[in-house]
Amino acid sequence: MTEYLRIDLEKEQWECRVCNHVVGPATKSYKEGMLVHNRDPREIHPPIIDPDKYRFTFSPDPEWVRILEYYCPSCGTMVENEYAIPGHPPLYDMEVDLPALKAQWSTREEVPEPVVGPEVVRGTGHGNH
């Protein structure tokens, strides 16, 4: 489903693709099975200009926005993050329709590795340069 999460359709569970940890029921948000850290955005986007001299520094304002980091509780992989207004409830970001998903995949071959998608191929025709 994502870079770090899959759903076992038979068991109806979210699972970590890095360590196979069972995150929780796929009928709920995977976030409910995660550890959360309220990150000061200045730690990720450090000021480029002196915060003692200037109001705006290239860092987000920590009173206006925080980064909610969601970690797999087993392997510590950062599965997702969310730039959030302080106090805003975390989003139920992926609410799957399990019966529909099961029906859809019942007609498909198993795809063991994620499909990356096509490369952009550089043109081979005559150019101006």
Added chain:
Amino acid sequence: MSDMKMPNAAKTLSPEDVKLVKKFLSDTTLFLGPDPEIMQNHDLMPRTDVEDKCIKKVNETHMIAKIRDRIQAGCDEGYEMVEQMGAAPGAKWGDVITGVYSASGDLAIASAGGVLIFSTLVHHPIKFIIKNWMNDPTVGVREGDGFIHNDSRYGNVHNTDQSMILPIFHKGELVCWVASTVHEGENGAIEPGGMPSMAESPCDEGLKMSPFRVVENYQIKRDILTFLQNSVREPKLQYEDMKVKLYACLRIKQRVEETLNTDGPEALISTLRLTMENVRAEVVRRVSEWPDMTVRTYIIQDSTLRENCVVKINCKLTKTGDRLIFDFRGSSPEFTNRATNTIVAGLKGMLAQVFLCYVWPDLPRGQAAFAPIEVITDPHSIVNCSYDAPNSQSLMSIFTGFTAGQHAVAKFLYSCPEKYTKVHAPTFNMINTFIWGGVSQHGETLGNLCADLNGMGAGARSDMDGEHALAPIFATMADIGEQELNEEDVPFLQLVSKKMTMDAVAPGKYRGGQGYTMMVSTKDSEQWGFMTVCQGAKIPPIQGLFGGYACGAYPLCKVKDVNVYDVLLNEPEKFKHSIAEIMNEQPFEGASYTTHHMGMGFEISKKGELFMISQGAGAGYGDLLERNPDAVIKDIEEHLISQGVAEQLYKVKFDPVTLSVNYDATKAARNDERKARLARGVPFAEFIKTWNQPKPPAYLQYFGCWGDDVDTLYAGGPDITRKANEPRPNYMRNPKDVRIDELEARLAALGAHGDEKK
């Protein structure tokens, strides 16, 4: 009309009476304003009897493909003409589209290059012409006519964009339309350049051209042209580009007529209709391959361009079977006197770009690609504003709306085996550039912008980094222009240009493409100024993907009370080439150094003052601890990131002199960081007990829904609310009045007012 109950029940009208009332209302309409029936509908018009007959007669696939390619080549030819001959900076850098529209007004085939957002927005004025002017005895639509249009409330993005629209007849019958649209810039608004952030009502936004005839017998009518020239700051540009657009349309007309002569009108009409119907059907099929799911996200605007505040763009994207529904309910109420609102068609146009530019770039360009996708909004919201609300800075809302869509779509695409592009994180979405205006070194009055707005950093992809300063989100095939050519026409220099801004990164397993620094300074005019129209100086305007981070924040920096040209002449060693060095070292004695949010209203600049900004980075993808240490070192070598930030973020251990990586130490440091995450992370259920708040913080001016309750919209504070479906005015105070009140309060607290009379 109110639903007030009358004491006596109204008489039920007979069908004849209803017809009479409708005719009366139609004949006596006092003002033909934007038509909701046209403006709210982005789907294709129903297939007409004529189209049906043509399709029955000509439907052979290869024939249709051949004619479509021919028309496509004609559109591309027209596009090249506008780009090569156009006077507007936007024209030169690809802010253009040309296309052929069905007789009903749908855009069937558009030029491959240029601003694809136009592809879903220029059909509205044609439909207005068809509905209102075609059979009006005082107007009519005749061979040789050309119609002009720019008012976004009748269609299009914002009032900088002007269209030339020509009907094409064959043996007296209307068979299609051709049109050319260009971001012209200057339009006589309250600020130069056509996109005023200071507009407090539509009346501050300059020319308001509802669609009207400006060309007869393929000649521009000089009296109307003179009126238009007299209404803008760049009269010569107005004339030149009207001619350019007209002749581009005539070239496309020529190509259409060649097809009419060789293949006949049935073949052309069938090709236009089947192209749209086939694309629409293919989009429905592709959507059905996605997982059935609801994805939620939101993007925050951190200003109205006049003041910092928190403005929510709320997005719920639901896919069910072959239906895809964007639900933007819960987004901020419209601002009655701020310009960042958009008409809903503008939002739809940008959402179409998610698909045309980033998901299904193989589809023929046109209106059909977004036709089956549904959009829901609240009335009088910032993404569906009313007729009375200014929208000259609609880009702020359609770009953040775009990012919400792009972020949500990525979560559907990952598990869908059928892909036409790679899954990627959101692209940077703000036009970090300078709008400029005044009197040039040649004595010309000008008002326009630097094409650096087209240099947005791209989002990281699922298997590689994002491209630096690649392209605008509304046009994947556009240019950022040659500043040296620009400087021949304008009286300022970009003293630093296209130099990547170090450490302004969006980290991840794959990092986002980075943005570059711009430093501008007026040189050869005493009547010249700049403005900037971006959000994101306090809150990033994008989100990361699957553990990747968003970009940081981007302020405006000014250095005043200095003439850098004197510095460059006499003490060149004092000039520095990065914002960090200039602002931190303050090398020019006696100068003032200040920072600001990115909504600078038009400001006259003195010779040698510095205005400095940076383009933004696209978002990162994946957990940054998985980033290849060699890629981190490459970023250091390319001056994208400093050694200290690299080590702090990516936990990479390396020799600071040779930059050789200590892989074992790096692995250990990253393992330690994963353990640290497990130690500091709080279980979700426990976390929300202290994190979740029932209302927005009292210290923020907050606009939009809070949490899942989309029926209640906050309008500036935790205790100011309204129902989402009950619009009310939403006025903002003049920021200068707010500041004066703050200072007055401080004076009062100090007792400095004395016995001053009130």
